[in-house]
Amino acid sequence: MTVSDPKSDLAHYLRLAREALLWKLDGLSEYDVRRPLVPTGTNLLGLVKHVAGVAAGYFGATFGRPFGEALPWLDEGAEPNADMWATAEESRDSIVGFYHRVWAHADATITALPLDARGRVPWWPADTNEVTLHQILVHMTAETNRHAGHADIVRELIDGAAGAGAGSDNMPGFDQASWGSYRDRLEAAAREASATDG
Incomplete structure (x- = not known):
């Protein structure tokens, strides 16, 4: 059995969370990676942009190792939530590239x-x-996993894809009919339970 050290363990789980978040973009159109699917506007590319922006700060300025690129959406006076969506001028490749550069900068700090x-x-x-x-590694692993979970739900709303990654969805092997039956059972249980309200 190999013994790992705590820093390697933390970096490993942060990497898994990063990969899960980026995987949610795979195979989708420009429209689908940008479109808001909940009332608060949550969208896939915005989640990547947001996580990259906060990671740039937490692994950069926090430790006197500033990330070398301007992040205008985080400036004082910037439009609220400007880091949570991509403008039409911001390409998917530019945001994913930005995330990879932040990732490399964070790994250098780690x-x-x-x-x-x-x-x-x-x-x-x-x-x-x-x-x-140590605190920031734990914080950013939690933050990245939280937003990867948001991305999981948004992606499922787009095309039904769910899980941690390609070939590793961690889901039962149900077909569409089985998922429909399962969902119907949950709906029936919720309605039955609600009959006891009040």
């Missing part, structure tokens, strides 16, 4: 610093903004 390296998150309140690399 490699260069020990887990107990101290940093300061500039946008957190002064009484809680002193952090370690």
Whole structure:
């Protein structure tokens, strides 16, 4: 049995979350990666842009290793939620490329610093903004997985694709009819339970 070290474990799970998020874009049209499918506008390409932007800060400025590109959607005075969607002028390739550059910058920070390296998150309140690399690795793994979960639901709404990645969907091997029956059973159980409300 191989023994891994905590930093490698954390970096591994962050990588898996990053890959799951990006996989949600595969095989979709420009329209489908951009279109909002819930009332708050959540969309696939916006999730990638958002996660890349926050990772640039957490693994950059937090540890005195600023990411070398301007992120105008995060500037003071920028339109609210500007990091949560892609304009028509922002290509999928440019946003995915940006995410890969942030990913490389973050990995360089992870490699260069020990887990107990101290940093300061500039946008957190002064009484809680002193952090370690360990905290930020945990934080960004949770953040990335949270948004990969959002992407999972959005992708399922688009074309039914679900799961962690190509060839690893972690789903029962149901056909469409079986999924329909399963969903009908859940709907019936919800209605039965609601009959006891009030």
